[in-house]
Amino acid sequence: MTDTSEIIPVLVSLLAPFNPENKALSEVTDIPAELNIDSVGVLDFIMEVEDHFDIEIPMNAVANIRTIGELAAYVQSQLNKG
Amino acid sequence: MVDLLEKHKGIADRFQRMVDMGINGLGVTNDKMISPTRAMVGGREILLAGTNNYMGITFDPRCIAAGQKALAEYGTGTTGSRIANGSFAMHKELEKELAGFLNLQHCVVFTTGYQANLGMLSGLAGPKDTIYLDADSHSSIYDGCTLSGAKLVRFRHNDAADLDKRLSRSEDTEGGRLVVLEGIYSMLGDRAPLKDFVELKKKHEFQLLVDDAHSFGVLGPNGRGLGDEAGLEEHVDFVVGTFSKSVGAIGGFGAGNHPLFETLRYAMRPYMFTASSSPASIATSIAALQVLKAEPERRARLWANSEQLYKGLKGLGFEMGTDQVSPVIAVKMPDELSTIVKWNALFQGGVYVNMAVPPGTPNRMCLLRCSVSAAHTPEDINRIIGIFKDVVAA
Ligand SMILES: Cc1ncc(COP(=O)(O)O)c(C=O)c1O
Numbered sequence: 001m002t003d004t005s006e007i008i009p010v011l012v013s014l015l016a017p018f019n020p021e022n023k024a025l026s027e028v029t030d031i032p033a034e035l036n037i038d039s040v041g042v043l044d045f046i047m048e049v050e051d052h053f054d055i056e057i058p059m060n061a062v063a064n065i066r067t068i069g070e071l072a073a074y075v076q077s078q079l080n081k082g
Numbered sequence: 083m084v085d086l087l088e089k090h091k092g093i094a095d096r097f098q099r100m101v102d103m104g105i106n107g108l109g110v111t112n113d114k115m116i117s118p119t120r121a122m123v124g125g126r127e128i129l130l131a132g133t134n135n136y137m138g139i140t141f142d143p144r145c146i147a148a149g150q151k152a153l154a155e156y157g158t159g160t161t162g163s164r165i166a167n168g169s170f171a172m173h174k175e176l177e178k179e180l181a182g183f184l185n186l187q188h189c190v191v192f193t194t195g196y197q198a199n200l201g202m203l204s205g206l207a208g209p210k211d212t213i214y215l216d217a218d219s220h221s222s223i224y225d226g227c228t229l230s231g232a233k234l235v236r237f238r239h240n241d242a243a244d245l246d247k248r249l250s251r252s253e254d255t256e257g258g259r260l261v262v263l264e265g266i267y268s269m270l271g272d273r274a275p276l277k278d279f280v281e282l283k284k285k286h287e288f289q290l291l292v293d294d295a296h297s298f299g300v301l302g303p304n305g306r307g308l309g310d311e312a313g314l315e316e317h318v319d320f321v322v323g324t325f326s327k328s329v330g331a332i333g334g335f336g337a338g339n340h341p342l343f344e345t346l347r348y349a350m351r352p353y354m355f356t357a358s359s360s361p362a363s364i365a366t367s368i369a370a371l372q373v374l375k376a377e378p379e380r381r382a383r384l385w386a387n388s389e390q391l392y393k394g395l396k397g398l399g400f401e402m403g404t405d406q407v408s409p410v411i412a413v414k415m416p417d418e419l420s421t422i423v424k425w426n427a428l429f430q431g432g433v434y435v436n437m438a439v440p441p442g443t444p445n446r447m448c449l450l451r452c453s454v455s456a457a458h459t460p461e462d463i464n465r466i467i468g469i470f471k472d473v474v475a476a
Contacts, residue, residue, distance in 0.1 A: 038441050043236055044217070056251045058212075059227075059234035 002079050004072040011068050011075070014048045027069035053079060104426035107437035117141055118330075118457040121434070128429070131391075131452045131466050132436035136300050136409055137370075137380045138457025139330040145369040152365030160358045165347070172364045179371050180335055184306050184321060188343035191335050191367075192352065193359045195295050195324025198334030199226040201350035202291065202322050203262070205336075207232035210257035214245055214288070216274070218267050218444040223293060229351075232260075239267075239444065242278035249286040259288035265297025265308035269443050269451060270403035271410030273297070276312040283317060291320040299328025299374050300409055305381050328374065331366045333359045383456040384409055387463055391454055394467035398475045403449060412438070412449040413474070421448040427473035433466055450474065 004027075012025045018037050019025065029035070032042050042062065049071065050057050055078040065071050100106045112121040112128075118138040119130050139145060156170060164173060173191060181189040192198040203226030207213050211232045215223055218239040227234050235252075238244040245261065261282075263274040279290065294307030302310025307323070309315035319340065325333035336346070347353060374380065385407070392407045403412030415421040418439050425437040428450070436451040443449055452466065 038446075040441055040444075041446070044445075047217070047236060047238065051247075054251070056235060056248070059236060 002076055004069070004076050007072040007075050008068060010052065011049065011071055014052060015045060015068075018045050025068060027067065027072070029068045030066050031068065031071070032066065049075065055079060100422055103422050105429055107422065107425045107429070110429075110434065115140075119455055119462060123434075126432065129433045129462060129465060131454070131458075131462075132434055133455070134296065134327040134453045135330060135455045135457065136296075136328045136384055136453065137330065137374060138455040139328070139370050139373060139380075142330070142370070142373055144373060145330065145366045148369035149362040149366040152361040156361035156365075158362075159360050162357050163354055164358045165354045167358075169358070170361060170364070172361060172368070173358060176364050176368050176371075177335075179368050181337060183304075183371050183375060184337050185304075185315070186321065186337045187339045189335055189337040190343075190347060190350075190353065191333055191359070191364075193333060193356055195322070195326055195334035196222040196225075197352040197356065198322050198324065198336050199223050199293060200229055201226075201352040202320060202336040202346070203227055203260075204229040204231075204352070205346040205350035206230070206289070206291070206320065207258070207260050211260065212252065212255055212257060213260045213262060214248060215262045216240065216264065216267075218264075218269070219262065220264065220268055220293065220295065221442075223262055223264075227262075232257075240272065240274055242275060242282060245279065246282055246285065249282065249288065253286070259286070260291060261288050262291050262293065263308070265292055265294040265301055266408060266410055267444075268296050268410065269438055269447075269449060270412050271408030272404035272406060273301070273311075273408070274308060276308050276314050276318075280312075280314050280317040289319040290317060291322060292318050293322045295322070295324045296327060296410060298323040300381065300384065305374060305378070325363070325367045325370075329367050329370045331363045331370060333363055333367055380456040384454060387456065387458045387460070388454045390460060390463045391452060391466060394463065395452075395470055398467070398471050400470070400475070403451075409454045411452045411454065413452075413470070415448040415450060418448050421450065424474045425450060428469055431469040431473055433469050435466075 114122040199222035438449040
């Protein structure tokens with residue numbers, strides 16, 4: 001059982017290339033709004049997350065995910081499914 | 083009150099910057115069209131190198147005559163959808179002509195290529211199904227995917243191994259699976275490696291759709307598109323395309339051999355709930371298809387021109403959008419500001435190319451995008467290369 005507290009630091013490191021201004025990131029960071037990433041950028045980041053954890057995060061699910069914490073919860077639910 | 087338009091303030095500021103720096107590259111007005119490759123803009127004659135007019139057919143006298151005849155005989159518009167108002171005989175003639183061109187059994191025409199993708203994708207895939215789409219897909223593919231309600235999985239651009247991995251992640255899905263590729267990608271001009279993707283059909287179950295918007299008339303010994311070029315047409319289940327580029331008219335199509343294909347007409351909202359294309363547009367499309375079939379030398383000229391421009395620009399040391407000669411030729415620029423400046427300089431020099439900036443481009447690239455026409459002369463191409471040398475390379 002992977003805990004979201006283990007997932008969040010991984011997400012933060014995967015977000016680094018999408019965070020050129022080096023903003024501080026935490027569970028409550030709103031990914032598109034605070035990092036000023038456009039919709040395609042968010043999808044590119046999600047692809048990295050999918051490949052890191054070897055899970056599927058359909059584009060439809062991305063629409064409901066805004067914060068790093070919400071993404072971590074989604075990743076956890078997928079990991080625990082498998 | 084929340085002002086609904088406030089959210090677009092950022093876009094307005096970006097546009098204003100373009101206007102402030104000269105001419106807004108995203109809003110040029112052609113006062114008069116002189117030929118497939120020339121327009122009058124603000125009293126100056128401009129050489130057009132960014133209009134997707136691949137076959138240079140927009141002023142063909144046979145197409146114009148066919149359009150004028152249809153206008154006189156069928157009137158200015160169809161005033162409704164084919165489901166509500168019925169078809170004109172010409173719609174069916176166009177579908178038959180195109181099915182023949184494509185060597186496929188069924189073909190449905192739409193009012194635009196954008197609607198063809200909306201219609202085909204939402205007609206084929208529903209909420210239980212999954213669509214796998216290339217990351218660099220055109221917006222009409224993204225929008226069609228959204229309209230379908232299907233599960234959407236994006237794979238890395240032109241990467242069959244990446245798609246293989248993603249297909250493996252949900253092998254046990256209960257619905258159908260549709261993989262969507264483009265023949266020639268509209269911004270960078272690269273092509274889908276069809277053979278690699280078709281190979282995956284041996285390992286995974288899915289149906290395959292290719293959007294040949296930029297490759298219809300352009301690729302393959304018969305100009306039928308990516309499948310024709312690769313000799314793998316029988317593995318492409320559905321083809322989508324547009325009349326707005328090589329055909330020089332307006333409209334779109336979906337085609338295939340599936341025995342239930344015709345039922346899509348009653349399942350595609352972007353087909354059912356919009357007026358069918360105008361008589362003049364249908365007639366010019368039919369005439370253009372006949373011209374394309376009768377004059378394969380247009381395709382040869384397009385490729386010769388493409389090679390000349392590609393090599394010329396590459397020879398100037400530009401970073402190109404793709405390493406393969408293509409009628410879509412993009413020069414990569416470092417940032418939006420320099421793209422605007424250089425676009426303006428090209429335009430002042432009398433050449434129109436496309437200013438392509440995010441989010442319309444893959445990977446947030448900024449591009450000066452050219453599209454070549456069979457109607458360009460070698461001198462036209464030299465002039466385009468010359469102006470790039472003078473104002474962009476400098
Ligand atoms: C790949 C692709 N598909 C579809 C379309 C839509 O075609 P149309 O202009 O006929 O709406 C375009 C171009 O605009 C395109 O580049």
